[in-house]
Amino acid sequence: MTVQLYNTRTRTKTAFSPIDPAHIQMYVCGPTVYAPPHIGNGRPVVVFDLLFRLLQAVYPKVTYVRNITDVDDKINQRALETGRSIQDITTETTEYFHETCVYLGAVSPTVEPRVTGHIPEIIQMIQTLVDKGFAYEKEGHVLYRVHRFADYGQLSRKNQDELLAGARVEVAPYKENAExxxxWKPSTAPTPGWESPFGYGRPGWHIECSAMSSKHLGETFDIHGGGIDLVFPHHENEIAQSTACHDAPMANVWMHNGHLSVNGQKMSKSVGNVIIIQDLMHTLNGQIVRWGLLSSQYRQPLDWTQELVQNSHAALNRLYTALETLSDELWTPLSIDYQNIDTVVLSALQDDLNTPAAFARLHELVHAINTAVNAQDKFQLQTILLNTARFMGFLTVSANEWFRGALSIDAISESEIQDYLDQRQAAKLAKDFKTADDIRDTLRSKGVIIKDTPTGQEWQRAN
Known part of the structure; x- marks a missing residue:
């Protein structure tokens, strides 16, 4: 099966046709480093990490560029509010982001450019747009003439009336047109700035990604990704800049992950439901968060709830329980054998990253392992499950470490244990064996071993 990807620009899912099958090139918008990442920021991290892993399994070489935006008005505002230096804020927040990526099991991109390292390229691109008449200087600013780019709005499907309606809220006097x-904008101390032909200043947000992507991937590359909130205006403006500058398309495929809500509500400070990933590190294993973020197909909305967390935890417990008999030596190498990835999982992921189907197949493998009669067949299925789940970024520690490690995170009292046992007994009496097994696995993840005896359920702590 060939890789099928949904293209936001065309609104269709089609076979991926790379520019050069020997070398796939992908750019994904990374973080603006002014605040620690929240759970919504984590979704594109794991989605495009999984895409990167898939492309590496199918093609001989993949270059994945994900930028760091360390020049932005949000950073400047945070420095003003806190009295901290911009350097301190961007350095600390970048470290938080990298810790988040490790926590979520995301591999490092091939290149991670920063805006501050690409100011000459940004200035040169702006100059080219000015020379071509797509941009103009006014009062220390350089602005893009939207009406000069005939295809503006092709990605977001916004027409000129919609664009004007959004732009007329407050029109700056230095603009020729509202849209x-x-x-480029002027800078004064302590706002960061650089000398340029347009005066001392700093770049706007959109031009930064156009310049960095073209430097590291060329004028046209295969895939551009990001969150759905970036379609307009950020990605729309990137297309306008890059296409006008290079007289060539920017990217052939545009991919966007869906919105993430929390308990049915949009995440916001005013509601008080912002979940910072750094805080989750104290209570949840990163694999659980990764599973939850990938549990819905990436283009669909995802609602982050306690039920989602519990289901993700239980799912991983089932995988680990099926592999408990593997020796510790088999868990040690973390490298992936691309020839031993389950073909059903691979096909599901090649179908526009259909993670629900891939997860369903992992559970089918668990069932096959649990019902296998022949020891050799069971072992073969176990190695396929381990390798395939690791390919997807899971099962990164041994089963022994997984269940023992749960003790330090999920302390549980005897009264809580008894509540679980009562629920499990009720489920068994109702012949709801799936729920009974899920409760057993949940207790196992909390370091509690359940044993069914003729006289009832017995339990003990794992260590």
Whole structure:
């Protein structure tokens, strides 16, 4: 099966046709480093990490570029509010982001460019747009002439009336037209700035990604990704800048992950439901969070709830329980054998990252392992499950470490244990054996071993 990807630009899912099958190139918008990442920021991290892993399994070489935006008005505002230096804020927040990526099991991108390391390229691109008449200087600013780019709105499907309606809320006096956007803006101390032909200043947000992607991937590359909130105006403006500058398409496929809500509500400070990933590190194993973030197909909305967390935890417990008999030596190498990835899982992921289907297949493998009669067949299925789940970023520690490690995270009292046992007994009496097994696995993940005896359920702590 060939890789099928949904293209936001065309609104269709089609076979992926790379520019050069020997070398796939992908750019994904990374974080603006002004605050610690929240759970919504984690979704594109794991989605495009999984895409990177898939492409590596199918093609001989993949270059994955994910940027760090360390020049932005949000950073400047945070420095003003806290009295901290911009350097301190961007350095600390970048470290938080990298810790988040490790926690979520995301491999490092091939290249991770920063805006501050690409100012000459940004200035040169702006100059080219000015020379071509797509941009103009006014009062220390350089702005993009949106009306000069005939295809503006093709990605977001917004027409000129919609664009004007959104732009007329407050029109800056230096704009020729309300919809024009900033490429370069003047700076005064302590705001960071650089000397340029347009005066001392700093770049606008959109031009940064156009310049960095073209430097590291060329004028046209295969895939551009990001969150759905970036379609307009960020990605729309990137297309306008890059296409006008290079007289060539920017990217052939545009991919966007869906929104993430928390308990049915949009995440916001005013509601008080912002979940910082750093806080989750104290209570949840990162694999659980990764599973939850991938549990819905990436283009669909995802609601982060306690039920989702519990289901993700239980799912991983089932996988680990099926592999408990593997020796510790088999868990040690973390490298992936691409020839031993389950073909059903691989086909599901090649179908526009159909993670629900891939997860369903992992559970089918668990069932096959649990019902296998022949020891050799069971072992073969176990190695396929381990390798395939690791390919997807899971099962990164041994089963022994997984269940023992749960003790330090999920302390549980005897009264809580008894509540679980009562629920399990009720489920067994109702012949709801799936729920009974799930409760057993949940207790196992909390370091509690259940044993069914003729006189009832007995339990003990794992260590």
């Amino acid at each position: 024009d956007f900033v490429l």
